[in-house]
């Protein structure tokens with residue numbers, strides 16, 4: 001068996017991550033350090049017990065690789081944190097939408113938070129019960145609403161007055177009375193990247209207090225919907241519990257106002273957004289939040305709902321890529337050109353996100369320099385990492401860590417590149433859960449005139 005590396009405090013490609021691991025105060029708040037699932041033994045790098053080189057040889061690169069053990073650990077950790085309060089987890093499917101991953105969370109007892117009809121189809125294909133699914137999103141189409149009504153989902157999270165009108169109309173047509181929740185925009189700063197901040201009044205999500213009161217009234221007057229909850233989702237990758245607590249307190253205050261009108265609510269849904277460590281940054285203080293939430297919720301007779309995505313998946317996955325060329329310019333810039341690109345992992349280009357880069361099985365001839373790790377795509381935004389002091393060689397493998405959330409689910413075919421394969425490691429065995437796309441797959445959709 002490979003031996004576990006003692007944290008990260010040892011290699012040249014280790015930056016601030018070392019510091020956090022060394023800090024005992026943060027220790028019990030650690031969920032899954034990016035490289036913790038990596039092990040090294042006799043020059044081989046293992047991920048959850050399987051050599052990465054072996055997967056690269058069998059499946060090729062670029063390939064997303066996930067650890068079932070790590071998904072489970074994160075799920076159990078959340079369950080444990082909230083065990084003192086009536087609560088339910090709804091995995092946010094958009095973070096990682098592979099049917100096998102949905103199925104894994106289904107087996108753990110998770111519900112699902114979806115944002116499209118496509119995601120509902122995936123939940124059903126995974127063998128999960130649509131009755132444990134809630135439907136969020138600002139633009140639900142008639143066909144998506146119809147699909148969800150027929151499937152009998154748990155709850156629609158309503159984001160606007162015209163959406164409520166549409167759901168009432170479709171429910172009337174089908175003779176249904178679905179449960180609904182109204183998404184509040186609490187105007188709270190999640191203190192995160194602006195592109196993943198969703199609870200400020202300039203954001204398109206949810207409704208303000210005055211509009212919410214009107215929506216509650218229309219819902220109450222309708223025979224075709226049942227108002228049972230209110231929800232919010234203020235942003236992603238939060239490092240502090242404070243904005244979420246403020247948001248929960250605001251939900252409770254709104255709930256009291258609704259209940260004064262004679263409507264009894266069953267749940268408050270705080271959304272997702274729990275942050276994870278990408279480079280040892282301050283990690284979301286889960287227990288602190290859970291304890292505070294417990295105090296707020298207990299005695300209300302309502303269920304606390306959460307919709308985590310990133311927390312459950314980010315550090316359970318990596319993107320394995322092979323280096324095509326090392327390119328050294330005279331002006332001192334050093335580029336390592338990988339076979340993975342922004343179409344595979346867009347987070348660095350989109351949010352300037354930082355992913356730890358781990359050279360897999362570095363060779364004797366490896367060159368240590370400050371490298372920009374870039375892809376083959378014709379865009380200057382096509383990078384995976386910048387200015388990393390790494391020891392690498394042409395043809396070598398790199399693991400891009402913390403790529404389990406918003407990686408494959410955001411992949412595209414830009415530059416007519418085939419999307420990556422996906423592998424799931426479970427009980428020491430690696431299994432292909434999505435084959436590599438082919439050019440035939442891409443061309444199959446295009447209509448060529450005879």
Ligand SMILES: *Cc1c(COP(=O)(O)O)cnc(C)c1O
Nearest residue numbers: 092136236272273307308309310
């Ligand atoms: C994306 C999303 C989530 C999940 O966010 P994470 O930051 O991945 O936890 C939860 N709820 C809603 C409504 C979302 O849009």
